Amino acid sequence: MRFDTIRTAHVGILARMIPGDPKPLGRQTQLIKGFFEAAENQRISMALFHPEDLLKNNQSVGYVWSDRQWIKAVFERPSVVYDRFYSSICGPEERILEVKRRLNHECQIQFVNPPKLAETATDKVACAHFLESNGILTPPILAETIHDADYLWNLAVKNRFLIIKPRFGRMGIGVMRICYMDGRVSVRYGHGSLRADNPWHLSGIIQGFAGISGLTWGQLIVQPCIELTSNSRRFFDIRILMQRVSISGDAQITGEVARVGGMGSTVPNIDSGGIAMPLDRWLDILYGSRGRNVLESVRNRAVEIYRAFEHKMGCTGELGLDMLLDQDGEIWVIEVNSKPGRIAFERLASGFGLDVESRRRFAEQRKNSILNPVIYAGSLAKNR
Secondary structure, eight states, X not given: OOBOOOOOOSEEEEXXXXXXXXXXXXXXXXXXXXXXXHHHHTTOOEEEEOHHHHHHOSEEEEEEEETTEEEEEEEXXXXXXXXXXXXXXXXXXXXXXXXXXXXXXXXXXXXXXXXXXXXXXXXXXXXXXXXXXXTOOOOOOSXXXXXXXXXXXXXXXXXXXXXXXXXXXXXXXXXXXXXXETTEEEEEETTEEEEESSHHHHHHHXXXXXXXXXXXXXXXEEEEOOOBOTTOSSOEEEEEEEEOSSSSSOOEEEEEEEEEOOTTOSOOOGGGTOEEEEHHHHHHHHHGGGHHXXXXXXXXXXXXXXXXXXXXXXXXXXXXXEXXXXXXXXXXXXXEESSOOOHHHHHHHTOTTOOHHHHHHHHHHHHHHHHHHHHHHHHXXXXX
């Protein structure tokens, strides 16, 4: 990594950089490189910062991706930031949350997504309460934390099917599925399964599986499992990516995809072995001639959710919306992502098993999913 001095960056990306690492930004290294390349094509100056560095003074150390290398330099504080700073699966650092709030309120830096929205979306309990308060169908939170073995056992007996997940998790990490049958509880995690004969045995299994992901069972929440349409023999969900390119007008659906889990998998996430399917084709497989109507309903629900967040929290650059379809055709919103990944759209864009026109369409979808937030951030900067 060589050093240079670049003094101006209209748009900043917030992320955790590990200099010298082959993937200094972890799983999002390639994605963030894509943001820089899009910014260069749009003639938008961009740099990457740790949020705490931006708060120190008006000039901060940051990085820019240029000429196929990371260049370290000193930049003036940008007027707009695109937050890609992920919290730990165990929960966000309060110090970092406070830094972002101060950047927004004290330093008058505008965020692509309002900080309050990001805090709400990251917290599955807060997000579920927000969705419920706006009349949007979402699985209820049966327990905001697990601290009692008997209570968890009784929930399993009462509901039969449960899903346990980290309150602040992502990428399907730490997700468990519970099934009560014939006086015993089976717990599925990844591709494995264990059975418990009593509450204490169950608590030991849950704590053991949680420990694999670096969690305690106090960091887990419990929700009922939504019974998916009987037409599918695999777990699947739907990801809709909605984005803006300007403050005026409405946000648009940039991408839509079905994420389908492998046989025996407890989650459909691509990072956990799921596959990406064109959403329209997947719904045609499940619903036949009704697939198009279902697709329109899913799109309408996505627009409804986006408008609800914007109405309460302000203009929003992008959201990744995850949904399920149950046996009655109802649409359930399971997660809202304020820092959505692009891996599902990348897999579609690879074009495996698709005709030429479909490959072209999904490649354009992938390109726009990276370009749009850059254009939106640039438009915010020009209006400052």
